[in-house]
Amino acid sequence: MIEIRDLVVRRGGRTVLQVDELDVQNGEVLAVVGPNGAGKSTLLLALARLIRAERGRILFNGQQVQAESDTAHRRRLALVLQDALLFDLSVYENVAIGLRFRKVGKKKIEPRVNTWLERLGIAHLRDRRASQISGGEAQRVSLARALVLEPELLLLDEPFAALDPPTRIRLLDDLRAILPKTGTTVIFITHNLDEAQRLAGRMAIFLDGKIRQLGTPEEILAAPADAQVAAFFKQTKM
Secondary structure, eight states: OEEEEEEEEEETTEEEEEEEEEEEOTTOEEEEEOOTTSSHHHHHHHHTTSSOOSEEEEEETTEEGGGSOHHHHHTTEEEEOSSOOOOSSBHHHHHHHHHHHTTOOHHHHHHHHHHHHHHTTOGGGTTSBGGGSOHHHHHHHHHHHHHTTOOSEEEEESTTTTSOHHHHHHHHHHHHHHHHHHTOEEEEEESOHHHHHHHOSEEEEEETTEEEEEEOHHHHHHSOSSHHHHHHHHHSOO
16 A cells, blocks of 8 residues: 655754655554654654655555645545644534535534444543543544544554553554454554554564564564664563
8 A cells, every 4th residue: 555665854954764665555554663763753744744755755555645735645544643632622523523624414424423433432422522531532532533534544643652551452452453344554653562562463663763673563572683673672661
């Protein structure tokens, strides 16, 4: 689904991301793992066309991303951040708002929203205002708001980092059950190896803006590519 070749992003005269080659298959969940400053979020922003690369190609289902407008490209994906950033509206209205922006008819909006409220276990919060729900519930609303759009690509930027461990594990397990049924392709940014293992089929280990190792979580944890990757694992909370 996604092909990245010779991608370079520079900021302040410094190269912050350099990806020679990365392919993501349709329906795959890929975890991009690394410490702060490793280039993980920069990759996500480049995929969303929120920052410009100095050079390189990103192909989306065989079509070069630069060949379509920013608006057309962004309609094909959805982005979920660490902070839920909900509007001061009801849970239902927060999930529906993206569909309204896209001029989806009212008769189609309600069943789609209700489906995702059920799937993410927040149907009972339908009429509650966003300011009255917990952090874990807010992140479920944020995920429902993204997934109701039926994106071809879902970008997750450390969406579980602010959650307490039990809440995080429950949400990860629910997503692991939901995503195979939707066939959504997911790129999931995290510095937490346990999150990556629970949700992703493959991991890309980023250090200093480059991919240092790519494979299944089991392969990478069993045989780190080099001393720096091994050191990262030792320092990272599992």
